[in-house]
Each structure stands twice: as structure tokens, then as C-alpha cells.
Amino acid sequence: MKLWRKIIVISLLVVLFIPLVIFSYHTYQLYRERELLEEVGNKVSFGKKHLNVYTEGKGEKTFVFMSGSGIAAPIWELRGLYQRFSKDNKIAVVERAGYGYSSIFEDRRDLDQILEQSRKALRKSGIKPPYVLVPHSISGLEAIYWAQKYPNEVQAIIALDIGLPEQYATYKMKKAQRLQIAFMNGLTKLGLQRLFPSATYDPEVIKQHFLTDKEKERFKAISYKQAFNNDIKQELLKTEMNAKKSVSLPPPTETPILFFSAYTKENKVTKKKEADYQRYAKKLRNAKVERVKGKHAIYLYKPSLIYKEAIAFINEDVSKGR
Template sequence: MKKTLIILLKSLGVIAIAIVLFLAIVFIVNMISNKTEQGKIESYGQPVQVDGKNMNVTIQGKGEETVVLLPGFGTAAPALDFKLLVDELSPFYKVVVIEPFGYGLSDETEKERSMENIVSEIHEALQQLNIDRYTLMGHSIAGIYGLDYVNKYPNEVSAFVGIDSSVPTQGGMDDDFPLETFKLLKKSGLLRLIMKLGGDPYASLSFDDKTKEQMKMITNKNLNNATTLNEMKNISSNFKGAQNLTFPENLPTIFFIQANNTDVEGWIPLHKEQVKDSVHGKVMTLEGEHYLHHTNSKEIVENFREFIKEIK
């Protein structure tokens, strides 16, 4: 019995040492990779002063009308993520991509990530650029921020376009997120390892290799940073805060949404409910995943232009 116990204890000791060594290697590799990648990330866009910090914005195209693009939650490099959509829009419009604080090449911020603060900061960026009339086009959680935005600045927004955009009353948004776990995963380097083992999310998409590589590095930099974790903490309150808001009935509003969303119950009816009282409201379903602009950009732009033409 004594020999067995000694062998067992030694085995456990070896396992413990192996685990500690493994975690140490993961941590060191992550630290080195972060420093190396920091020097490889290429600048794009232009910084705009908002609340004393730099918010990164890209502008492409010279059309008379302006389209402002807002990202979904956790989209690490919005300007690059929207590249395929921007390329389709820019022959017809001036296209502005906002990278909120904590995203892309924008600074982080310690200011609470409430819907009010996020919306105010986006508006300030556009004011700094002297952009005061535009279509607001947003993906995912931008459907929540956009809803607040169009009610606060109705004289500036000429139309709203949702790309599989969130709805305030959708289920599952009142859950508590394990923020400390996410923070630990990032600091330890395990998050980088998990992403590496998870495969290449851009492999089958039409981005060029350089853009794919830049998106991966910026994702490693931004994913689960303090600013986006604070936004995650505020998700429930932000969704609740938008539940009493509706899109103005005279605001042209069109939603491009997944035809087969199995994650959110009633996805299509929820969006139809949002435009039921709109004078110019439309819901279009597209075959694809949540990031519809990765695979359906051409279709989105063609139908958006047709929608605006019909209204005029």
C-alpha cells in the first residue's frame, strides 16, 4: 500500500509539474507573440479625437450619399471585416467605417460601455468629420445601438440598414457572462491557443491573404480586452434599455437577416415586428451565417440600392 501511495504521489507530482510547465510555455509564447505582432500590424484609416482619445475611422468612395458602417460585438477589426461590403458600396457611396473604442486600431477607454456612451461617441466621431447626413448600416449588436441612435439623431439618419442585427426583445441576452474567466484566458495566453486550435475562420472567405493575416493579429490584440469585456458586462442592461424604443415610422428601414437562424427563437418574426409600423420597412432573408456581409455583400448592396430607389 505504501509503495502504491508513493508511486501515485510521484505521478501526481509529475502531472502537476507538466501542467505548470505547459501553462508557463503558453504564457511566454503569448507574450512574445503579442510583442512580435504589435510591430506587424499595419496602420489604416485615420484617427479622430473623441473624448480625448483616438477613434479609428476609414473612409472609402466619393459618392454624394454617405453610408456609415457599425460593427457587431467583438468584431476585432471592423474596417477590415467590412472590406468586402465596403468594396461593393464604395462605387456608389462615401463609406465610413467606425471602429468604436476597444475595436480595430482605436484606443481603449475606461468609460462605461453603456448604450448612451457608445452612441454618443460614434456621433461625436461623425461630427468631427463634418458628416451630418447618412444611412446607418449596422451588424449584430449595432441593431441595439442603432435603435437608440436613430431616435437621438433623427435629423441626421436618412435610413437604417440592419445586417442580421440584434433585436432588444430576443432571448438569451440577460445571462451573466464569466468575465473573470475570459480575462484569465486572455492574460494566460490560453485564448490564443484556443483560437489557434480552432482553425482559420477566414479560410473559405474571399479576403486576400494579407487582410486575413492582419485580422488574425488584431483579433489576438483586441479579443477580450478590458473595453470589450466592459461592453459584455453591459449587454443585458443595453438590451433592456432599448426595449421601449422603436424605429421612427418615417425612417426607411431594411433588415437583411439569416434565413435559418437556429440560435434565436423567432428571428424573422422579431424583425418583422420592428418594421410593422414603418412607412418604408422591409425584411429580407438571405442564405448564410451571422456575418452575412462576408458572403452576401453584393446581394446586400444590390437590394439596398433598389430599396432606396423605390422610396425615392
């Protein structure tokens, strides 16, 4: 019995000690990385919190880039795409609450709240509408809702493998999935993301050459700091409810939308997604669906194609007299 007691005590100590070591290491690394975490962009105050907006380029059109869920460092990860646009246009990257250099707001992550924060952040940064919105994945919800509520502010949407409101509204998140999200959020508070870098940020960003070596270090530092925080968790948990807000409104029929549908191989999921895009496109005055072979983060794999097709789509729409 004494032996078993010792084993149990030692086991408990190990279980408690390992998380403490990981948390201490994470805290130490954040201290070491503080210079790498120097903010890039314009801080817009929301009381004691702030949103970060990065801008570059000049031109008549303004492209607003909106990251997908869990992309902890949007300014760095999206650079390979938006730098193509900024050669002849003004661009802005709005980092939502909990992303990049923005504060963690600890709010409800209600869709109206998210949208109004983005609108205020842009205006306070001197970026006035109309905008061409370039959402990826979950931010397609905000982009479409933006066009529904404020059609005069949205010149067009370049949709990068987005989730449609109808898709999110009909997807019932299971209890196990909610627990998994909460569990992942808890692990990142301990700093466990340090042990799994490829699950914390997309390794493709490091492989490619649109960032300098120093910028890659900054990208990794902010990714470790912001990984799956409370705002990102809440944003995911509120997806269905937020989507229903958009579904309750008429589609933005007068907003031109170019849908990029990513696929790596043909299967039921990709076919259904493309069919959903085509169905939604038929509701709009001007819309087009482009199939792109590549992973979900298509901005990393096909930036030149996206730029070329986006500019052609917008110029064509202008020539039609919008």
C-alpha cells in the first residue's frame, strides 16, 4: 500500500508540475519576444481596448482584408496577397478583437458588435467607404452582413473560400465540439501552443518568401501570444447565432461578389460548397464562382490568380456602369 501511495503522489506531482513548466516557459518566451511584439499599424481606441488597422498603398479603390478564424497574425499572414493589391490601390487589414495587435475584448462577439467595431476602426484610421471587402472563411459572415446593412459602403466582395450565412446557420455544433473548443482555449492559456507550432500557425507562411526573416519571427511571436484566446473561442461559439442575423435579412443583391472556391480533390464536401456558392450567386445582380485548386488558405497558394481575377471582376463591373 505504501508503494502505491508513493506512485499516486508522484504521479499527481508530475501532472501538476508539467503544466507549470510549460506555463513558465511560455511566460518567459513572451518576455523574451517583447521586442518582436512591437505593434504595427494604427491603434483605434474602444475605451480601454483597441483595434489595430494596418494600411498601405494609394489609389481610388480601397481593399479591406478580413482574416479567417484563428489566423492569429493577419497582417503578416495575408501580406503575400495584399501587397499585390497595394501597388495600385489602397489596402487595409482590420484585425478583429483578439487578433494580431488588437486587444482581447472579452465581449460577446455579436455580429453587429464586430461589424460596428470594424467600421469605426476604418473611419478613425482615415479609411472612408466604399470598400472592396476581401474576407476569408468565417469573416465572410461579416462581409455579407456589411453589404446587407450598409450597401453603399461595399463596392464589391472578393470572397476567399468563405462560409455562407446559410451554411453556418444550419450547422448545429455538437456538445463535444463546444467542449473541444473550450479545452483548446484552456491549453493555449497554459502555453501549450509552444509545443505544437504547426498547429499554432500555418507553416506555409514560413516556407514562402513574402516575409523577411525578422518578419517571420514577429509572425511567430504574435501567433504564440494570441493563439486561440477568449475572443477567438467566443467568435466560434457564436457562429450559428451570428449567421442567423444575416439569414434574416434579404441577400445583398446589388453587391457584386466573386467567390473563390478552394479544393484539393473532388468530394461531396467541395461539390456541395460550390453548389451553395452557385445558388447564392443566382440571387445577386453580378456574381461569379471561380474554382481554385488549393488548400483552404488559398491566399497563400494562389495570390497572383486571386489578384488578377479580382481586378478583372471589379473592372468588368465598373464597365457595366455600377
